[in-house]
Amino acid sequence: MNWQQQFNAFSTIVRKEIRRFMRIWVQTLIPPAITIALYFVIFGELIGRRIGHIGEYSYMEYIVPGLIMMSVITNSYSNVVSSFFSTKFQRSIEEMLVSPMPNYVVIGGFVLGGVARGIAVGAIVTLLSLFFAHLSVDNIWITISMVVLTATLFSLGGFINAVYAGSFDDISIVPTFVLTPLTYLGGVFYSITMLPDFWQGVSQINPIVYMVNGFRYGILGISDINIGVAYGMVITFIVLLYAWAHWLLKYGVGIRS
């Protein structure tokens, strides 16, 4: 396949993925918006008023970047894991396997689909947040790049989860037992500098801490983590997860007998 053909194949997958989550928008776009709105009301408005300020920002302003990032993470992950597992379950994965598409086109198409949903939900949540907090962006390029990189990373994670999954239960295990705890402990609702030294150290091994803080740096201009280290961590994880996903497709793990 020449580059033009590869681009056509890539855009076909992306269009299909976007068509899929837009077709079921009541399931894919609305629930995350409602959940995050509840976070704004309960944690930001009701409890947040009693907490006061973190640094120079109100508690509500402080948690907005973390909540946006949380919705990007969960939605980019769940889009790819459910879509790719569904293609396996219905055997429509075979449509791709019989075609001449290189593996990187398949991975890239699904990942961009996941990024698109992550950004779509992130945008809805950002608009919602304007009802609750004054939001000004300190550095637009860091904000955008951190969202895109994070969505890419978790789309790849969702892809790998879907490849290994043998049942619908398997696609909910990682989000429930790994992703949610890591997100809640990733500094969405607090600054890790508020933790005792030992738990600050433990937090350093949580990759979500780097993404939440990187994004918060883009919006508020403050971070518990050096922004260069945050980029380094996210890019390293993307490279590692892409290599893993590519290996899985090349050898047909969970796909070919």
Place this chain on the structure above:
Amino acid sequence: MTTALSVHDLKKTYSGGFEALKGISFEVKSGDFMALLGPNGAGKSTTIGIISSLVNKTSGTISIYGEDIDRNFAAAKMNIGVVPQEFNFNQFEKVGDIVRTQAGYYGIDNPTAAQRAEKYLKLLDLWDKREERSRMLSGGMKRRLMIARALVHEPRLLILDEPTAGVDIELRRSMWTFLKELNQQGTTIILTTHYLEEAEQLCRSIAIIDHGEIIEQSSMKTFLSKLDRETFILDLGKDITTVPQLDGVRSQLLDAHTLEVEVSKQAPLNAIFAKLSALDIPVTSMRNKANRLEELFVSLVERKR
């Protein structure tokens, strides 16, 4: 003549240790219409699965129109279209989207994909259904959808794995006509089927696979010429109780008015009718017990066991 498909020493052992293919080799010439036959579990679907990249091979080489499937993956895959045995499309997508999307997977741009989808959906009588979700289609329509999808990138080699399984007779015959025309237009076709009448009607060559080995490969004509005996069922105009003595013919009564006779292929049938007439036994109708290919297939497979 160009070789459309070359399979050499293809082996497949599944992770449980089951040896599905024991080093099969065969070739299909460009423009041929070949039947790949075999009993259930013989290795047909494994062979097709490996050719279409749905199953990993253990060893061996495959080339499609001269392009090695390992060394020049994309060029090899561009030449092949596959219609699988099981429905394998997204049940929630629209018929038109399924075909257009498949075209996209082959690198075809949007406007061309739309034109091709229209062409093949019309050819397969599915154009009116293009806006319907695929799960709403009948079984026969789903089979035709898979054929349209396999043709949308206009492959030179089309592989159909039991395309008429569970399809009613009328639709099966319309599919035969479609496949014949497609073959006449230059598409090489490989067909697996359990309907041996279908293989005999459509195919010019034949390969039989059993227990992971090719036990026969030849032209259909050569293969059928090996049949030296045929069995006929004669419906009699009156009931009889004893088997009539017919020289050189093995015969038995199936019931009081049905006689089965097994005759040499070279022997004329006139003698049988003459003898029965002489015995005042009218014959009201006659049919083959099984079709010719079925008789040969069964005898060949049983002989190898």
